[in-house]
Amino acid sequence: MKELKGNCPLCSLACPLVVAGGERGPIFGKDALLSVDWDRSADSKFGGSLCARGNALAELLSHPKRINYPFMLGERTTIAAAVSETAKSLADVKAAHGAGSIGVLLGENLTNEEASLAARFAREVVGTENIALFAPDDAPLFRAHLARDFSGVKPAGPKPAGERAVSLVFGDPFSEHPCTAKNILPGRYGARGSETIVVSPDTNHTAWFSNRHLRCKPGGEAAVAAGLLKAAAEKTKAELPAGLKQLLDKADWSEIERLGGVSKDAIAGAAQSMLGAAKTAVYVSNIFGRFGAPALVYSFAEALSRLMPGEREFVPQFVQQNTWGVYSTLAASGASDCIRKLADAELRALVILGLDLFSAYPAGPIEKAMREKRFTVTTQIFWNQTAERANIVIPAATLMEKPGTVSPAFGEDIVRADVMKPVAGCVSDGDFLAMLAREMGSELAPAGAPKRLANRSASTDGLSVEWSEYVSAQKEIAGAEIALIPWSEAVHAADGSASRNFHWSEITCPDAVLMVSEEIAAGLRLSKGDRVDVSTAGGEIVLPVEITKRLAGKIVAATIHFPAVRKLFPWRLSAAGEIVLGPVAAKLSRQRAGY
Missing domain, CATH: 2.20.25 (N-terminal domain of TfIIb)
Known part of the structure; x- marks a missing residue:
């Protein structure tokens, strides 16, 4: 065999x-x-x-639900007919509205070579600059990584003696990246004095194992990260980059405590524990809507990690496997305003590759834009809402079924040469693009090693502006009747577009639930299994209730791997065209019997 x-x-x-x-x-x-x-x-x-x-x-x-033949307007067709109709439709839109009315959206189910090929297809074949990665969970971390280089931050003293190890965790890697537990758990059960510190507003799967849980306010992770860095810098008199030092000097302890919900003493105690460890590891595990300011969490956490005097490791973890590979490949070929144009309904045709758009973020502007499209073609592994709204659906190969390079972490490239044969009828995104380009009168030669953007900026400009925006967002959450945060389950992966089809998740987590604190349950007289109406500025849904001790106060959490839950987080774009997500104000009302 x-x-x-x-x-x-x-x-x-x-x-x-x-x-x-x-x-x-x-x-x-x-x-x-x-x-x-x-x-x-x-x-x-x-x-x-x-x-x-x-x-x-x-x-x-x-999987028996894998798409293994193309569809045209919901009817089965051949790959040749689908490619021909796609070429004709794109040409018609281009003739009527110009090349700038066509957009190419990419997801993580592409190799780096395919991302490079997609950029060439957009620019050389279609003639449009509208090409972008759609990855709201991960993109802020990539921007923070490229925009600020903290390699100049030096360790604050010699390595401490002994074997004590401390892991600092932002988020819930035990859910999003379960095998991480093999590295983190020694922080709880290893050498005497070792510990695991978790920063989160909920007792999530990782926090449950922690020695020290810094339970912050919803969205308070950035403030706690700033406090940890501030405490460590004050203790060691460390030199920090000018922009970072200016921000930390301006953010006094009363503001950090108010925004983060964790006391100065608790933060300073955690920082002291890290400074005294022979080995530290700092993990950042974001998912859709978790952190109030993911880019700030990343920047503060990296600077804090570099400040540690012992052996140190900084581990940012991305929700999906090759979002960094696609992002860095596209960034090397120039910026794009594609996502803003999509939301503003300026695009008349869409080519969606390696992405279930409605699982990633089915926000109101996305639904409206898809309804108003003249033409959409998409590659999909399973039948889903994106496929339902497309004119043409191409059966897609998975990353295990096509050769090429993926980049799951900064500085890590995996080359897949020997791969599984695709399910009969499925094609790689690269092969589809090559066939489509040929039908449109161009030849796209297979891409070699693509040029990727890897250089980081030494500037710390923009930190103060982001901090001000974060302060405003936290004030809004602080005044909310109830705060909604995402809840992640280990049986699901990322946005759930693949895992919702799997047998194990259909048994253990088939539908979204709303987890509520005992305080909220008592106030609304809720019991397990009751159904409540959840409304936010983004939308409204009805969810079954699960009462839990993992939440405290006026906080609820909904399973984030389902489109209906993601839609509750309202659509916001930054001036740079980046999707802005974080905990959101919510209102609950108990459903009456019979509804």
Whole structure:
């Protein structure tokens, strides 16, 4: 039986695994039986561990719901007919409204080479500059990484003696990146005095294991991160970049406590623990709507990590596997205003590749724009709301089924050369683009190693502006009757566009639920299983209730892997065209019996 070593594509950890079997043919034999196992090599990441999602990866590769033939207006067709109609429709839109009325939106189910090919297709074949990655969970971290280089921040003294290790965690990596637990848990159960510190407004899956939980206000992670850096810098008299020092000097402790909801003493105690550790690791694990200001959390956390005198590691974790690869490839070829134009309904035709737009963020402007489109073509793995709204749907190969490079972390590239054969009828996004370009009268040669943007800016300009915007957003949340935050479940991956189809998630988390604190449950006289109407500035839905001790005060949390929940977070764009997300003000009302 053939074995193939690869990497799980379901999150940015890219855990190594071994796929066996899966030989497709007219006769089902033993070689056709597909299985997934750990990679037990001596140097295998996380000791070869796989989470529940990775262990069930065979479902993604051979799922009966996989799309394996093209659709045109909901009817089955051939790939040749679909490509021909796509070329004709794009040409018609271009002739009627100009090339600038066509947009190309990319998701993470593309290799770096395919992202480069998509950029060339947009510019050389269509003639449009409207091409962008749509990744609201991860994009703010990428911008923070490229916009500010903190490599000049030096360790504040010699390495402390001993073996004490401290892990500082923002978010919930045990849910989004479960195998991370192999590295973090020694901070709780390792050498004497070691500890795990978690910053979050809820007792999430990671916080449950922490020694020290800095329970912040919803969206308060950035303030707590600023406080930790401020406390460490004051303690050690460390030199910080001018823009960063100016911000921390301006943000006094009363403001940090008010915004973050954690006392100065608690923050200073955590900072002191980190400064005294022989080894520190700082993790940033964002997901849709979790942090009030993801870019600020990233910047403060990186500077704090670099300040530590012991061995140190800074680990930003991305929600999806190759969003960084696509982002850095597109950034190298220039900026785009595509997302703003999409929201403003300026685009008359869309090419959507490697992305379920309605799972990523089904905001009102997105729905309106899709209704008003003259033409949409999309590549999809499963049938979904994006496919339903498209004129033409192309059956897509997964990242495990196409060769190329992915970049799941800063400085990490994985080249997939030996891959699974795609499900019969499925094509890679690169092959589809090449066929489409040829039909439109151009040749797109296969892309080699694409040029990618990796250089970081040494400037810390803009931090004060972002902080001011963050302060305003936190004031709005502070005045809310109830704050809604996202809740992440380990059985789902990212926006749920793939994992909602899988057997294990259909059993353990088939639908979204609303988790409420005991305080809110008592006030509304709620019991488990009751249904409540949840309304925000973004929308309104009805969800079943789960009462939990993991939340305290006027906070509710909804399962974020479902489009109806993501729609509750209102659409906002920054001046730079970046989607702005964070905890949101909400109102609850108990549904009457019979409704």
